[in-house]
Amino acid sequence: MTEKITMNNIVKRYDKEVTVLDDIDLTINEGEFFVMVGPSGSGKSTLLRMIAGLEDITDGVMKIDDNVINHLPPKKRNLSMVFQSYALYPHMTVRDNILFGLKSRKVNKEEQQKRLHETTEMIGLSDYLDRKPRQLSGGQRQRVALARAIVSQAPICLMDEPLSNLDAKLRANMRIEIRRLQRQFGLTMVYVTHDQVEAMTMGDRIMVLDSGKIQQVGRPIDLYNEPANLFVASFIGSPKMNIGTVQKDIGNKKFIIEGELAIDVPDRVIEGLKDIPNITVGIRDEHITPPEEGKEIHTLEVINVENLGNETSIAFNVGKEIWTAKWPGQWDIKVGEALPVNISHEDFAYFDSDTTQLIRSS
Ligand code: ADP
Numbered sequence: 001m002t003e004k005i006t007m008n009n010i011v012k013r014y015d016k017e018v019t020v021l022d023d024i025d026l027t028i029n030e031g032e033f034f035v036m037v038g039p040s041g042s043g044k045s046t047l048l049r050m051i052a053g054l055e056d057i058t059d060g061v062m063k064i065d066d067n068v069i070n071h072l073p074p075k076k077r078n079l080s081m082v083f084q085s086y087a088l089y090p091h092m093t094v095r096d097n098i099l100f101g102l103k104s105r106k107v108n109k110e111e112q113q114k115r116l117h118e119t120t121e122m123i124g125l126s127d128y129l130d131r132k133p134r135q136l137s138g139g140q141r142q143r144v145a146l147a148r149a150i151v152s153q154a155p156i157c158l159m160d161e162p163l164s165n166l167d168a169k170l171r172a173n174m175r176i177e178i179r180r181l182q183r184q185f186g187l188t189m190v191y192v193t194h195d196q197v198e199a200m201t202m203g204d205r206i207m208v209l210d211s212g213k214i215q216q217v218g219r220p221i222d223l224y225n226e227p228a229n230l231f232v233a234s235f236i237g238s239p240k241m242n243i244g245t246v247q248k249d250i251g252n253k254k255f256i257i258e259g260e261l262a263i264d265v266p267d268r269v270i271e272g273l274k275d276i277p278n279i280t281v282g283i284r285d286e287h288i289t290p291p292e293e294g295k296e297i298h299t300l301e302v303i304n305v306e307n308l309g310n311e312t313s314i315a316f317n318v319g320k321e322i323w324t325a326k327w328p329g330q331w332d333i334k335v336g337e338a339l340p341v342n343i344s345h346e347d348f349a350y351f352d353s354d355t356t357q358l359i360r361s362s
């Protein structure tokens with residue numbers, strides 16, 4: 001009973017002028033956990049509200065399965081929604097908040113109680129049914145909002161930044177819980193967040209949105225390994241991919257990065273990139289590694305060190321950029337030190353600086 005959502009050339013304009021979403025082409029599969037991620041103002045909530053029917057669609061076609069839903073009222077879309085603000089009724093008990101939707105749909109009493117008990121048992125709210133929202137912690141309120149979505153048994157669930165009001169530890173727990181519930185009920189989930197860690201850890205697939213345009217859609221690991229453009233490269237991953245502009249030194253078979261870091265590059269790579277006048281390289285922090293003999297060694301000036309216990313994060317100046325390396329374990333490294341590291345062309349992703357598109361991944 002799960003369902004699929006299709007969007008063809010979806011556009012949203014306000015006042016016939018400002019384009020907030022442009023040419024959104026997308027299929028969200030049945031039973032999939034689909035994450036929409038992007039910076040604040042990129043259009044995530046607007047798109048989610050268009051799926052919900054709370055916002056008009058300016059142009060394009062939106063479908064659930066084979067049915068065009070552009071003008072279908074929200075109540076008939078058979079979906080549930082969880083907002084950042086929880087939107088609980090303060091004067092109602094937890095029980096009544098959870099059952100509110102079922103009561104207004106006149107689901108019979110026995111069925112209401114059955115769903116209430118199953119759901120609250122699973123979400124860990126059984127002991128709180130008689131409380132009012134103000135007598136609950138933030139995490140418990142968020143659970144009530146989740147329970148309300150789950151009891152509706154709608155096959156599609158929409159969530160808009162549901163965890164952003166919670167502290168870091170609770171957020172980590174709730175990520176797991178939401179994912180578990182989604183799997184258990186086979187829900188088609190559309191989950192909006194500005195937090196790329198949530199996107200990476202929860203999504204079957206991720207869509208990265210910037211300024212109302214799709215930047216890339218794919219599995220988390222594919223976005224990490226092969227970011228389609230410089231925006232995705234610097235948005236996905238924590239920390240962001242290290243980026244630097246290239247001057248070609250063809251005679252010496254080197255790429256000079258940020259005017260100071262000269263990396264050996266083989267002929268075939270130089271040949272493959274010869275038609276691209278301006279190149280930017282990207283390298284992940286785990287690929288700037290402790291020096292090993294036989295590998296290409298470069299010396300970088302350390303500007304910051306973070307000892308995290310299980311790993312050490314080191315920051316360097318590379319031209320006008322700050323690069324970071326992440327080394328497993330604990331290292332005694334001092335700020336100001338000239339630190340030898342391995343950097344190899346093999347770990348570079350190459351982007352066209354003018355179009356920002358990926359040309360060649362590592
Ligand atoms: P996000 O959820 O990614 O932070 P939103 O979807 O809320 O972004 O907003 C996307 C853009 O649409 C923003 O630039 C916002 O200012 C604009 N916007 C949202 N609602 C309206 C409105 N009612 N009228 C005009 N512009 C709006």
Ligand code: MG
Binds near residue numbers: 044045046
């Ligand atoms: Mg929003």
